[in-house]
Amino acid sequence: MSTHAEAVPPLAGFTVGITAARRAEELATMLERRGATIQHGPALRIVALADDTDLQTATRALIENPPDITVATTGIGYRGWIEAADGWGLGEDLLAALGQGEMLARGPKARGAIRASGLVDAWSPESESTAEVLEHLLERGVEGRRIAVQLHGEPLPDVVEALELAGAEVRTVPVYRWAPPADLGPLDRLLDAVLAGGIDMLAFTSAPAAAGLLSRASERGKHDELVAALRGPVLALCVGPVTAAPLEALDVPTVQPQRSRLGAMVRTLESVAPARARRLPVGGKEIELRGHAVLVDGVLRPVPPTPMALLRVLARRPGRVVARSELLAAQPGGTDEHAVENAIARLRTALGEPGLVQTVVRRGYRLALEPGTGNGGLTGGHCTADARTGPR
Structure with a gap:
């Protein structure tokens, strides 16, 4: 059971709770390689694209009224959208509609997905941030323009509101819509473990997961207990600022990597865990x-x-x-x-x-604190034995 110091992984001895539905296994593997013990309780589930009536409705609306500008926020989301449209027999019509306007990509993965679909992207921010995409659109002016924004699980109300206030007509495309988990058992067990002190860090990879955990805690009458735990002994680890928003709105401190990536998030945890x-x-x-x-x-x-x-x-x-x-x-x-x-x-x-x-x-x-290390000489009484002979 013992492991020498030079072989002790940085997260050995810590238990990390994972709330993700998508890529949970990948995240768990990275954490376990660094010694962490994992408890998985997905706080949401992904609605299958082929069964998503909201996505199909949005797709048909865009085919009927092609957008002037389309923003692809994620590669996996854009590809999934096109594949779902193919399954509905709308793939070619959708690409034709999108091709009539301008394509913007939030990052290199989205840009690659656009090009793989046969279309051409006009611009992509160096920061890979939605905020820079919004700034770019507002600077050039969007009044009277129809803009489609492919979502990636999280709603973007601030982005939509800013574009609409600037005069744009915005259509959001809800790719990978989240819903509560079909089986609440694992989530409840994770929540119970957090409140019992059995979880050291909670990892969040999406805002809906954070909101889902808070919502479930409220349903069980444990919202305040959960928030207290996250403000105290439990570290909230978030992949980025959008994910952290539901927690920070409750004054829960979070730890985030500089780049919103799973690998960067795990490396950040490696660096902060020793301090705990x-x-x-x-x-x-x-x-x-x-x-x-x-x-x-x-x-x-x-x-x-x-x-x-x-x-x-x-x-x-x-x-x-x-x-x-x-x-x-x-x-x-x-x-x-x-x-x-x-x-x-x-x-x-x-x-x-x-x-x-x-x-x-x-x-x-x-x-048996060592003498002279801050106990002020207050040993509290006579001991039945010392460290050499062993206590009773």
Whole structure:
């Protein structure tokens, strides 16, 4: 079960919750390669394009009234749209309608998809951002122009409103429309794990996923608890600012990569995760508290949830005595002080170094903080044993 420090992956000991429906397996694989434990609870599902009546309605409307400008925001979304139109027998008519106007691509993948369909793109922003596309359109003027905007799961109300205020007629194309998951079980289990302290980071790859989790929490009467967790011990990791918007509207702090890509998001988590670990010199050892494991002199020691909960209480006041009653209150399902003794015994076994947690006669337990490391000399009483002989 132990792994030496040089081989400990950067996310080992942390549990990451994934809320995505699309590309969830890809994200999970990247995180697991870096040592993370994954819990997947999709907060939404993707409506199949061939069955999407909203997309078919929008496609027929554009064929009847071709747009002056079409904005392709994603390559996969644009390709899926064309393929769905082919399935409805509308593919050639759609390309003919789009070809009558100007094609703009938000990024290189969308540009490649446009060209693969036989059309030509006129412009694409270097930043690959929807904001720069909007700025470009407003600067050139859009009054009286018909503009089609291919969505990629998230609605773009600010973009649509800005174009309409500038005088454009805007038709949104709802490619990959989101809906609540058909099976709410995995999402509920993920939510329960977040509220129980079993999740260290929550990964969001779309705004509808963030909104979906918040909505489900509200349905279960746990909205405020979820927001409190996301403002506190649980890190909200978002692929970009659009994804983060529903969370930041509730004053939930988020972490985002500079570029809105899955790989960049995972690398960002690698860089911020170490700062979330608590490090202490205890009993002649260097310990590092991660989500569900502890590094003891660089050796990874998995710790069960209940002993880990007690260790976190002890670590809040390292070197000082913590009463059994306080530890009992922090122990999930604890009923008496004997349960605390059992959990402490399990904690010592998991750490592999019994002397790290010391028993104080008739008072409680303490971490054997090294002298001169900030405990102010307040050891809290006489211990039944020291780190060399081991506690009772």
